[in-house]
Amino acid sequence: MSQFKQTFNSSIGKKLIMALTGLFLCTFLIVHLAGNLQLFQNDEGYAFNVYANFLTHFPPIEVIAYILYAFIVIHALYALILTINNRKARPVQYAHQPKSPTSWGSKNMGLLGSILLLFIVIHMSDFWYKYKYTDTVGFKEYRTNVLSNERTVTDFVPESKEFEHSYTTENDVEVVRVKDLHKKVSESFSQWWYVLIYVIAQGALSFHLLHGFQSAFRTLGWTHRKYTPIVEQIGIWLFAVIIPLGFAAMPVVYFFMGK
Template sequence: MSEFKQTFNSSLGKKLIMALTGLFLCTFLIVHLAGNLQLFQNDEGYAFNVYANFLTHFPPIEVIAYLLYASILVHALYALILTLKNQKARPVKYATVNKSPTSWSSKNMGLLGSILFLFIVIHMGDFWRKYKYTDTVGFKEYRTNVITGQRTVTDFVPPADAKFEHSFTTENDVEIVRVKDLHKTVSDSFSQIWYVVLYVIAMGALSFHLLHGFQSAFRSLGWVHRKYTPVVEFIGTWFFAVIIPLLFALMPVYYCYLMHK
């Protein structure tokens, strides 16, 4: 077996893979949040639907998306391997319990990761699969006067004899955008109390997962420095473990409130 294979088959190698895939997923969270914040715009789904269309039809983004799916699977697989290995090496639980939040999250990363993986499967099945591979998502047509900024929104039914995905055209001073209406799918899902509860629970799990995972990734890579480690801990705690999960959780709560007020 080569030195390269020995390295990545060792516990250290597995932790390195966990760290690299984890940091890549952290980067994705920032981009995903930036796009999903379009849901807060009061524009009848225009910005969000255009964003969703861009993600699914721009080739470089599609390549990155498949890297993302691979990273999720690899991260989950290696997490399972390391968890089982640690349990086998330490079958007897600690006699004392450290009740600090960081200690709790570090000792329950398997549980937190399982919740997140289950949520990702449900979430992708409800949105990504429907959007990409079914005809259950309808279309919207947005007509925007580029001079006045006035916009009209109507449902759009593609021709029955043609495979239609999207179109962006201009007639005189009117920009015409026809795209799949993922915004309606989101609104329908977030109107269901059980889905909102599941989403908020998953974001709570994400918060604790990142509270330990972000800082742990830097330690696994050996990027520990007396000057910079406090900065990493601050970013990991307040940005990744607080702000990002909180903003994600606000989306279903906000839509659920609008649907039931």
């Protein structure tokens, strides 16, 4: 046990923890983006609100969510520890900084990570916390005729404060009553400063993942002459381009289209 503890208290051990938690967070980003793309459906928020309700009321997903929160904290904490240790190891900077082949992102991972951590706090307090723990998010009622697939949407006011959601069927009509997170998203994305913060954070995410995804594989020793170039391309196009652009597109589209 002492050897195990010693390993993960070492610099290499801390980097392994950073790599593992980072790859888990990369997986989450793919799933989260896929779910948030429901915002682009022209259905008055039905798909997105049902998705948000599922995330906050399905026990296995809730367990994974708390693991995610723990991994975010661990990832940020170990990043801070490694940064401090690196500075202690070289308290005096070189008088002349030699040219380095390392990318701008790799040199500024601390700055990028700080921007992302601040964004996560703002993002979760504005959406997740208000959705789950306050009464500032209203409700929507969706009535869908299962035969014709026609749907009507109205605001819903529950009789009890304990009400969270309901799914019923009345004479071939599916009645879904859920919190209207879609409206909260629309309101937040109508504010230029919030959209700007969101876009800047996605820029930071792009540079962070451009270095972090490939670095995690190298730290874990998962390198191969044949497969490393594939990993690098996935890191560039999926994690540094597609995912940040996908997230950034949401506030931009909502701001200019006024959904």
